Amino acid sequence: MKRQPSITLRLTLLFALASAATIICVGGFVAWEMNNHFKEMDVDELGGKLELIAHAIGETRSPSARDTLPGRLTDALVGHHALSADVRTQGQRVFATGSARFPERVLASATDSAKITRTSLRTWNDQGDTYRGVAVRLPSAIAGAPPYTVALAINIAVHQRFAHSIRWAIWVAVACAILLTSLLAWFTARRGLAPLHDIAQVAKNMSAEHLNARLPIESVPVELNDLAHSFNDMLSRLEDSFRRLSDFSSDIAHELRTPVSNLMTQTQVALSKARDAEEYREILYSNLEEYQRLATMIADMLFLAKADNGLIIPSREPVDLRQEVEGLFAFYEALAEHQGIGLAMHGEGTVLGDRLMLRRALSNLLSNAIRHTPRGGTVSVAIGPAANGFVSVMVENPGEPIPAEHLPRIFDRFYRVDSSRQRTSEGAGLGLAITRSIVAAHGGQTRVFSDTSTRFELLLPGLTAPTIQTGDTYSAQNRRNSPR
Ligand SMILES: Nc1ncnc2c1ncn2[C@@H]1O[C@H](COP(=O)(O)OP(=O)(O)OP(=O)(O)O)[C@@H](O)[C@H]1O
Numbered sequence: 001m002k003r004q005p006s007i008t009l010r011l012t013l014l015f016a017l018a019s020a021a022t023i024i025c026v027g028g029f030v031a032w033e034m035n036n037h038f039k040e041m042d043v044d045e046l047g048g049k050l051e052l053i054a055h056a057i058g059e060t061r062s063p064s065a066r067d068t069l070p071g072r073l074t075d076a077l078v079g080h081h082a083l084s085a086d087v088r089t090q091g092q093r094v095f096a097t098g099s100a101r102f103p104e105r106v107l108a109s110a111t112d113s114a115k116i117t118r119t120s121l122r123t124w125n126d127q128g129d130t131y132r133g134v135a136v137r138l139p140s141a142i143a144g145a146p147p148y149t150v151a152l153a154i155n156i157a158v159h160q161r162f163a164h165s166i167r168w169a170i171w172v173a174v175a176c177a178i179l180l181t182s183l184l185a186w187f188t189a190r191r192g193l194a195p196l197h198d199i200a201q202v203a204k205n206m207s208a209e210h211l212n213a214r215l216p217i218e219s220v221p222v223e224l225n226d227l228a229h230s231f232n233d234m235l236s237r238l239e240d241s242f243r244r245l246s247d248f249s250s251d252i253a254h255e256l257r258t259p260v261s262n263l264m265t266q267t268q269v270a271l272s273k274a275r276d277a278e279e280y281r282e283i284l285y286s287n288l289e290e291y292q293r294l295a296t297m298i299a300d301m302l303f304l305a306k307a308d309n310g311l312i313i314p315s316r317e318p319v320d321l322r323q324e325v326e327g328l329f330a331f332y333e334a335l336a337e338h339q340g341i342g343l344a345m346h347g348e349g350t351v352l353g354d355r356l357m358l359r360r361a362l363s364n365l366l367s368n369a370i371r372h373t374p375r376g377g378t379v380s381v382a383i384g385p386a387a388n389g390f391v392s393v394m395v396e397n398p399g400e401p402i403p404a405e406h407l408p409r410i411f412d413r414f415y416r417v418d419s420s421r422q423r424t425s426e427g428a429g430l431g432l433a434i435t436r437s438i439v440a441a442h443g444g445q446t447r448v449f450s451d452t453s454t455r456f457e458l459l460l461p462g463l464t465a466p467t468i469q470t471g472d473t474y475s476a477q478n479r480r481n482s483p484r
């Protein structure tokens with residue numbers, strides 16, 4: 001892949017180009033102004049001389065005075081070395097001074113106006129010199145005599161040499177300025193981009209063991225604030241995921257260790273002395289229970305791993321929730337009766353989903369509810385419509401509320417409110433995680449509320465619902481927060 005030029009290089013080039021364009025424009029303007037200024041000076045100079053010549057011609061009022069005209073013109077123009085003049089009448093040269101030879105085109109351009117402007121000036125080269133001049137027709141003061149053609153010119157070679165050296169100076173200044181601004185731009189860009197290098201440095205030092213590093217927001221420039229925040233947020237998310245992953249591995253190890261060590265102890269005890277067949281049978285039954293727990297846990301973990309990889313694809317058939325809950329009530333009836341707990345259901349609803357998976361999700365909620373309901377209490381299931389064509393199933397049980405700090409993590413795998421791992425009363429802590437995965441695979445949502453009672457709510461797509469974003473919500477407030 002083609003490597004993109006660095007930002008420093010781009011900024012440097014951009015600055016250099018912009019400043020070069022500006023300096024060239026300024027230089028061009030200065031040169032143009034200087035040229036105009038010289039022209040203006042020439043106009044003044046030639047205008048003054050023309051006035052003197054016009055005066056001398058005006059004084060020549062008789063044919064006899066005409067002979068003295070060259071002398072008076074010489075007096076008028078004395079001391080102006082750079083000036084050339086040519087005065088003619090009827091093609092006859094009356095007076096000439098200076099080195100300039102006036103080309104025909106200049107003489108032919110003579111006008112009757114005695115006022116010289118910048119546009120009436122003509123420029124020509126002759127014998128290595130450059131002249132700027134003008135030709136004017138002046139009337140004779142002698143009645144009936146033909147007019148005079150007066151041509152005046154100034155040698156502008158000195159001006160041109162000066163302009164040439166100024167132009168050189170401007171070009172040298174432009175080159176130096178471009179070099180200087182490029183250097184400055186490079187330096188500024190490097191300094192300006194330094195915070196990006198800091199970000200890169202933090203990223204470079206990042207590893208699984210050092211996920212707690214963060215960018216110091218206060219020392220990052222405003223423009224990079226969003227980037228720094230996003231970067232830090234990403235690190236927090238990574239750190240959290242990493243911590244959960246490592247918690248998860250240690251949880252697996254712990255969960256497997258207990259049943260395996262139980263099995264080992266029982267086997268060692270069994271082998272410690274000779275026993276009769278009945279005793280061995282009892283020990284094997286007891287082992288079988290542990291094996292079953294292990295097998296269930298492994299199957300649950302596999303299910304969750306599949307769900308994580310998007311491999312749990314539920315079928316979509318209409319499922320009558322009331323019918324499913326009735327079936328589960330029949331299953332849990334004996335257990336509930338044994339614990340002195342009532343089971344109640346109201347409402348109805350049909351969802352689109354996988355019957356077996358939904359039954360499993362509901363069964364997890366019911367078994368939890370029954371386990372946490374005190375004797376004499378009632379577990380109730382409410383089914384009803386929710387917003388956007390979804391159907392809500394709420395499993396509610398009385399009993400000790402779940403402390404608010406546990407609610408955000410209650411659906412995490414292996415998470416249990418009582419962390420003492422009392423395996424007799426609590427399961428592995430995978431039930432709610434499985435319920436959440438199943439609901440998410442259906443495009444639904446899982447929520448939990450716990451205050452005077454504990455309520456787990458599943459929002460499942462009804463027969464007409466569009467799919468919604470998946471996720472879970474928790475709330476320690478009362479039922480008013482329910483979407484219904
Ligand atoms: N209805 C409820 N009332 C009070 N606490 C509950 C209720 N349901 C779940 N919990 C708490 O949430 C924790 C997680 O529940 P979850 O169903 O995931 O695991 P478990 O029931 O302990 O084990 P498993 O379901 O894998 O057999 C439980 O350990 C319990 O502390």
Ligand SMILES: [Mg+2]
Pocket residue numbers: 364367368427430431432
């Ligand atoms: Mg459970």
